[in-house]
Amino acid sequence: MAVKISIEHVQKSFRIKRNMGALKEEAQPLSALHDINLEVRQGEFMVIVGPSGCGKSTLLDLLAGLTTPSSGRILLDGKPIAGPNLDRGIVFQQYALFPWKTALGNVEFGLEAKGVGREERRKRAKEYIDLVGLSGFENRYPHELSGGMKQRVAIARSLAYDPEVLLMDEPFAALDAQTRETLQSELLRIWETTKKTIIFITHGIEEAVYLGQRVAVMSSRPGRIKQVIDIPFESRSSEEDLRSNPEFVRLRHEIWELLKDEVVRAQEQEKSKTLDSFKSADARKGVAKHG
Amino acid sequence: MANGRAGELVLPKAKESEAARWSLAALRKLFKNSIVIVVLLAIWEVTPRLGIINITFFPPISQVLATWWQLLLSGDLLDHTAASLSRSIGGFALAIVVSIPLGLAIGWWKPVAEYLNPFLELMRNTAALAILPVFILLLGLGETSKVAIVFYACIFPLLLNTISGVKNVDPLLIKSARSMGLNAVSLFRKVIVPASIPTIFVGIRQAGASSILVLVAAEMVGATSGLGYLIQYAQFSFLITEMYAGIITISVIGLIVNYVLVSLEKRLTGWKQNARE
Numbered sequence A: 001m002a003v004k005i006s007i008e009h010v011q012k013s014f015r016i017k018r019n020m021g022a023l024k025e026e027a028q029p030l031s032a033l034h035d036i037n038l039e040v041r042q043g044e045f046m047v048i049v050g051p052s053g054c055g056k057s058t059l060l061d062l063l064a065g066l067t068t069p070s071s072g073r074i075l076l077d078g079k080p081i082a083g084p085n086l087d088r089g090i091v092f093q094q095y096a097l098f099p100w101k102t103a104l105g106n107v108e109f110g111l112e113a114k115g116v117g118r119e120e121r122r123k124r125a126k127e128y129i130d131l132v133g134l135s136g137f138e139n140r141y142p143h144e145l146s147g148g149m150k151q152r153v154a155i156a157r158s159l160a161y162d163p164e165v166l167l168m169d170e171p172f173a174a175l176d177a178q179t180r181e182t183l184q185s186e187l188l189r190i191w192e193t194t195k196k197t198i199i200f201i202t203h204g205i206e207e208a209v210y211l212g213q214r215v216a217v218m219s220s221r222p223g224r225i226k227q228v229i230d231i232p233f234e235s236r237s238s239e240e241d242l243r244s245n246p247e248f249v250r251l252r253h254e255i256w257e258l259l260k261d262e263v264v265r266a267q268e269q270e271k272s273k274t275l276d277s278f279k280s281a282d283a284r285k286g287v288a289k290h291g
Numbered sequence B: 001m002a003n004g005r006a007g008e009l010v011l012p013k014a015k016e017s018e019a020a021r022w023s024l025a026a027l028r029k030l031f032k033n034s035i036v037i038v039v040l041l042a043i044w045e046v047t048p049r050l051g052i053i054n055i056t057f058f059p060p061i062s063q064v065l066a067t068w069w070q071l072l073l074s075g076d077l078l079d080h081t082a083a084s085l086s087r088s089i090g091g092f093a094l095a096i097v098v099s100i101p102l103g104l105a106i107g108w109w110k111p112v113a114e115y116l117n118p119f120l121e122l123m124r125n126t127a128a129l130a131i132l133p134v135f136i137l138l139l140g141l142g143e144t145s146k147v148a149i150v151f152y153a154c155i156f157p158l159l160l161n162t163i164s165g166v167k168n169v170d171p172l173l174i175k176s177a178r179s180m181g182l183n184a185v186s187l188f189r190k191v192i193v194p195a196s197i198p199t200i201f202v203g204i205r206q207a208g209a210s211s212i213l214v215l216v217a218a219e220m221v222g223a224t225s226g227l228g229y230l231i232q233y234a235q236f237s238f239l240i241t242e243m244y245a246g247i248i249t250i251s252v253i254g255l256i257v258n259y260v261l262v263s264l265e266k267r268l269t270g271w272k273q274n275a276r277e
């Protein structure tokens, strides 16, 4: 199958501005992504797993065109990404629905941006509300919807303007287990009917193995693609059934083995972050004394 | 058949009790909303009559209301109210027209906001009335200085709230809109403005309250019409009931203004979650 997205030697670093006067000199760039290479095929369901803070959201922002890589490039259909565009849709972990718009209004938002006429817009928005199983809730405001419903609206919004690629950043992480499982199987159903290319980010190994055709495992910061694993299941009935499948268990274990050290390292990074700032301050004091 | 009859009989009864419950709830709400005021009015009526308070300086409410009615019939009250309202609404409207667009622009250009904010805070915390003499010096005792002082009092709460509304729009919403390819103009129109409306309305209500407050005080200092003038003039001429009639009129106007602004706010920000619900 044709390559849809190719990420070539992408690096991303942030210049962090610290407010604390004492640490001003420490404004060296923080490397979030280091030499990322990945190809995603047309119509593929690609899952990216990695420990917290490894740069998953950073990578997704790059794919969305919201930020640009420090070096390297990302090609979509062979052409470099020039910025945000309706050919890619994003679903954020925190829904990002417009609170002053109803469910229907939110789904229409992208269509309006695309320049679809009012009537057609309404019709299509209704279709997608139906698709995510929310008919009857069109006129509710986001604060009147549960977390799962909000995420359905967000998914409908991204699907409605018919992007070629769907980018999803831990979309189900804030949901309870039952809702998550329902939405997972619905997402698979939608993927099978719409044939979209999906890049799905998650913390959950089971979710990754259940959803993905391939799973890319990332290392702790600075993020790299550690390994890409093929998930060979043909049809996924439900996570429940798959869980007892010995192949599923083996793959889950394989990914866990790859992730284990990274998670530990990421946690250490988190912990030492605060300690570090004290240490380097101390070190400087030491130097000052010697000098 | 007997069953059918029974059903028919029960139905109207249920409806009746439903209606009764509704009106009972409405009554209870009315009671809750008015009991304290009613009690206070009763005290106002009784205490001067019993000689607990000096009746010349504090006439019973019934006398005040009688005077109020006469003032209304003579047309004086309407003239003064019209004079006050036109100044107050004029300054208020002018402030809205100027400061909301200005605030939106300042909030959008963050560096400008950072430079301007200390100045705006300073101006807001300079009591408008302290500047009244300056306005009178520069603009005289006429209408202009009164509209100007209301304008001045309204512009800072409006500006500051509009700016903070724009600055505090959830970045995730901006990100989400940008990901759908919105350009700067549509982003501003479709995301920034609607998202800041609740905060802007805080400013509108503050401005509404201070427009009346400042105007009344300004009319007391130098004017020949208006409710502030009426109160001040009545006091000087020892027309005590007229004075209280003026005061009551101002309270009622304040209440109405607040009510109008709150219902407008509810209409425009109905999508917002009410923390108390």
Ligand SMILES: Nc1ncnc2c1ncn2[C@@H]1O[C@H](COP(=O)(O)OP(=O)(O)OP(=O)(O)O)[C@@H](O)[C@H]1O
Residues within 6 Å of the ligand: A014, A015, A016, A030, A032, A050, A051, A052, A053, A054, A055, A056, A057, A058, A059, A221
């Ligand atoms: N705008 C930014 N400025 C500075 N540093 C940033 C910025 N965005 C992200 N980072 C840093 O880059 C690293 C990667 O962040 P990112 O949000 O991509 O992680 P993540 O893998 O999505 O984590 P999580 O799983 O917790 O969502 C983190 O160390 C973070 O502190």
Ligand SMILES: [Mg+2]
Residues within 6 Å of the ligand: A056, A057, A058, A169
């Ligand atoms: Mg993230």
